[in-house]
Amino acid sequence: MTNSSPSKILIVEDEPDILALLTDHLSEEGYATLTASTGTDAIVQAKREQPDLILLDVMMPGMSGFDVCNILRDMPETRTTPIIFLTAVAEMSRKIMGLRLGATDYVTKPFDLRELTVRVEVALRDRGQVVGAREREPQGSV
Numbered sequence: 001m002t003n004s005s006p007s008k009i010l011i012v013e014d015e016p017d018i019l020a021l022l023t024d025h026l027s028e029e030g031y032a033t034l035t036a037s038t039g040t041d042a043i044v045q046a047k048r049e050q051p052d053l054i055l056l057d058v059m060m061p062g063m064s065g066f067d068v069c070n071i072l073r074d075m076p077e078t079r080t081t082p083i084i085f086l087t088a089v090a091e092m093s094r095k096i097m098g099l100r101l102g103a104t105d106y107v108t109k110p111f112d113l114r115e116l117t118v119r120v121e122v123a124l125r126d127r128g129q130v131v132g133a134r135e136r137e138p139q140g141s142v
Helices: 016-028 039-049 065-074 092-100 113-127
Strands: 008-012 032-036 053-056 083-087 105-108
Touching (some): 065 083, 065 092, 083 113, 092 105
Parallel strands (some): 083 105
16 A cells, blocks of 8 residues: 555445444455445545545434435535445446445445445546555455
C-alpha cells in the first residue's frame, strides 16, 4: 500500500448476522469498517466519518436505502462517495432506480464475498482511493 491508512467502508445493514459477516470479512481484507443499522444512523455516520465507500441495504425499517442514497447525494460530504447497494431486492426496475439515484453498483443477496470484495476494490480504484485490501484471493460466499 502507498497509504498507511486503509480505506474506510460504512456498512449499512439492519440484519445483525449479515452486518457482522460483512464487518468481519472486510476487516480481514484490510479495510476500516463502520456500521449502521438504520438509515438515520447511516446519514449521521456518513457525514461525521466521511467514508471512502458505503455498502447500503435497500430494505430497512423506517428509511429505505433509496431514501438514504438520495440524502447522501445531496450532502457535500458524501456527494461523490461510491455507494454499492447490497440487497435482496432483485427486480430490474429497482436496480435501475438505485443506479439512477447515483449508486455505483447494485449487488443482490445472496452474494459471493469474493465478488463483493472485487466490486469494492473496483469502486475504490475508480474513485482514485488506495485500496486497503490484502494482496490475496478472498475466500467464501454468502
